[in-house]
Amino acid sequence: MTGAQIAEKARSKPSVLPAPNGRDQLYGRLFRFAMYAALFLAFLGLGAILYDVAISGAPRLSTDFLTKFPSRIIPGNSGVQSALLGTLYLMLICAVFVIPLGVATAVYLEEYADRDRWYNRLVEVNIQNLAAVPSVVYGILGLAFIVRGPLGLGNVLLAGGITLSLLVLPVVIIVAREAIRAVPPSVREGSLALGATQWQTIWKQVLPGSIAGIATGVILALSRAIGETAPLLVIGAAASPRFNPDGLLSDFTAMPIQIFVWTQDPNREFVDLAAAAILVLMIVLLLMNSIAIVLRNRYEQKW
């Protein structure tokens, strides 16, 4: 039979396959449409905010805006230097506290903890819960224990950094655990079977194999930290200081605080400054997230 004959025969005979179910197909299309609509709405909201911010903020963006201190009186002479530096310092302090603590906790929970012990389960459940606690609660904790109370540091940079560290620590632990869990057990077995100790196995196989995932998670967690406003407001970050923090025990402010202060101002020009500051903060966040994505794509271990 030639191809044409087969085709002819196929046309003349009813199909052996059942006819497609019209209702199933319709539901399939509706569902797909609903998902596109949801996606569109999400982007629409984000786009509208960005558009609004860009319209009022973009004309204010300049190197002057980055290098000047905030002014209470002359909007045109105002900048975000102290806030931007404050945010960068906060991020550094956060990283210093959160990376060793978070990774060590994750290593303990994944590699050492016996799940049958009640205290390990308690720690696990608590970390999950802490990750969901509203940030303002961390602010209150910071105020009561770090700014005042036992540590009594006052409302200084270090207090802000520790408070934000506490806030993102559960998130860092969770992502680090996931990255560590992604290292297959066969790698641990292979290493231990060669006579490596558990410590050598963790240090030379498990951590190198999960470092990209951990780094990605830490960056995303830090970008959450620098976007937080409520805890810093509660612990009493300075409003529009005309100086940079000059040490861990210095007064400080941060981008979200500066934005908040400006949006409260009755003068419309200060509100435009807030929009410009939002753009700066967004750019910083976008940069950090891009680094996270690049790290993940380039260095993440495929098993």
Next chain:
Amino acid sequence: MAQNPANVESEPKPVSAEETARTATTPGESRITPAAGSRQAIFDVDDVSVHYGEKLAIRNVTLDLYENEITALIGPSGCGKSTFIRCLNRMNDLIPSAKVAGSIGYHGENLYAENIDPVQVRKRIGMVFQKPNPFPKSIYDNIAFGPRVMGMKGNMDEIVESALRRGALWDEVKDRMQTNAFGMSGGQQQRLCIARALATSPDVLLMDEPCSALDPISTGRIEDLMDELKKDYSIVIVTHNMQQAARVSDMTAFFTVELSEDGKDRNGVVVEYAPTDKVFTNPEDKRTEDYVTGKVG
């Protein structure tokens, strides 16, 4: 266990006649077969039972494993072969619920004695797993990992080259030592894992179904390699492939699943342990016969 004719504890040398007969039929073989009286037991497994939590996985295993021989562990799935082989280098320690009872003598020293460090055990008794598990590092670093964690002295390049030669992999990889091991074929990866285990100069190589993820050609190469390696190492291999056991091994232990005494549980037991020829051509136990002739399993 009373029906086990090869229970070497009660009957120290039950295999000498067959062993001599077998080697006599292969005069071309270069391996020097120890005379019946001089076979050295490297493992003296005495009444070993393993529990996972409440479940008894293997029950009262007693047998001797011999130096410079290949011992095959065969049997249906779930009969405890892997559990047993993992007792020999204390890999079962990694499973928190696993409890090993009985004793395993290694050159006369009980591996499960109080003062024995499992890390030291694993340095002497290497292991190759079912699925090739190279580290996500270069070929060179894969091999060098063991010697490095052991703090082995000497020229690392030479150690690596010698291990790769023993693993019959040197010629294929000598020009790409710094490339990632994940880029190798499955068969090459498995030989890399064998070479990696050899790099720390163990004297026993445990292989847990080393060929089950490989094609027949790669399997053939690994079998050739095992034959080569038994001059210097004692090898214990778990295999589902009876032809493989028949081809490569000197001794074969047949494991199967038995109902426990109270009838509620299923335990792995050793039914028969004898020279491979005998297990495959003239087994004592009906269950062994059914299994090796393909009636069950």
